[in-house]
Amino acid sequence: MRIFFITSKLNFKNAGGSVDEMNLMMRMLQKYGCKVTAVTVFSNFNDIDRPLPYEVKEEYIRSKRLLGIQWEAFKIFRKYSHRADVFQVDGHLLLYAAGFYRLFGGKVPILLFFNRELTAWPLNVSVFFTDTSFKDKYNVLKKIKSKIRWYIEKYLIMPAVRFADFYTFTNQFLQKAYQDFGIKTAGKSWIFCDPYNYNATLATNNLTEDFYQKHIKTDGSITLFYSSRMAPGKGFDLLIAAFSKVKNKKNFKLILGGTGPEEPLVKKMVHDMGLDSYVEFPGWVSRRNLYNALKEADIFIQARWRQDMTSLSLTEAMAFGLPSIVPKGGGLEFVAGRSALCFKPDDPDDLARKIEELGGDRELRSKLSYQCFARLHDENMDYMKTIPRLKSILESLAEK
DSSP, rough: OOEEEESSSOOTTTTTTTHHHHHHHHHHHHHHEEEEEEEEBBBBOOOOOOOOOOOOEBBBBBOOSHHHHHHHHHHHHHHTTTTEHHHHEHHHHHHHHHHHHEEEEEESSSEEEEOOOOSOOOOOOSOOOOOOOTTTSSSHHOOOOOOOHIIIIIIIIIIGGGSSSSESSSSHHHHHHHHHOOOTTTTTTEEEEOOHHHHHHHHTTTTTHHHHHHHHHHHHOOEEEOOOOOOOTTTTHHHHHHHTTTTTGGGGEEEEEOOOOOOOHHHHHHHHTTTTEEEEEEEOOOOOHHHHHHOOOOOOOOOOOTOOOOOHHHHHHHHHOOEEEEEESSSHHHHHGGEEEETTTHHHHHHHHHHHHTOOOHHHHHHHHHHHHHHHSSSSTOOHHHHHHHHHHHHHHHHH
């Protein structure tokens, strides 16, 4: 079976976790006997620092506008149709081109893989910063343009996406969001959790599944850890607001890793709340130093992300056996399963209570740590089980 992955880029140095999960899928499918080709459509952002077992074709979409991107992608589908048995496509990026390709006679079946939101959907925001300059970034005219785009996508071009052959979503909340926006998924969709090679993480770091248990603290300060790009909606503001309400702060150390556009606001909020002595900012760190930080942490906290999104940072923390605290009722709770305490979304008081509860209960931390690996081995989460199922789906599409 000849599988063509149509994806944005392959940047292994400074792109997000999506590149790692895409690479894992392609490597394993190639290992299982498929002939895999990656077609990168924004190839100027490629940074491939390792040999790959699959072929990479570089294309260059020049347009920065929605319809221009879709038109150039449509031509890319046509270009490779004679070589492919099935296309797997970055859904949030190229869904319209894929739909129109099939609508206008394209013969190769298409699976759309969705692991993030559409750009037409509401922006991610941070609501607890006192500096409002970032909140006022988008003026009235831009808001009107965004609303017009939302209507155009939902009512004029989204219907074409129904001609795609199959859809995978990283969680049921993301699936519902796309269904509400117009995709008809009945009978041709599957929840395909972010594939993460936890075995490689364990081997690389000389970890065992009881590593956390052997190093669990009986005294001393509890290290709370979160690292991500400091961008709107990532939850740094909510975590700081919650930590300011923790009663026994002297029992904790909060490490906030990463950099990004909201870094000045994050540091200002910490300072304004008088939390400097409790909070550390390591900034951007190498993968090795990140792994060392995860080894030394006691609790991983991801205070916010979109309800319809998952997080590879959370999955990675679970591979280190870290018990976590995440908001209720969304993709983060779905990923964590029973390995996390969950709090009411955007409620710093409830989050503070959960920090105090988990930080003060060694047995609870131990219990949640064991649940990390139970969740990672779950048949709906374990990449060793889900990628073979993906192969079966792609084979059934190719045989149509």
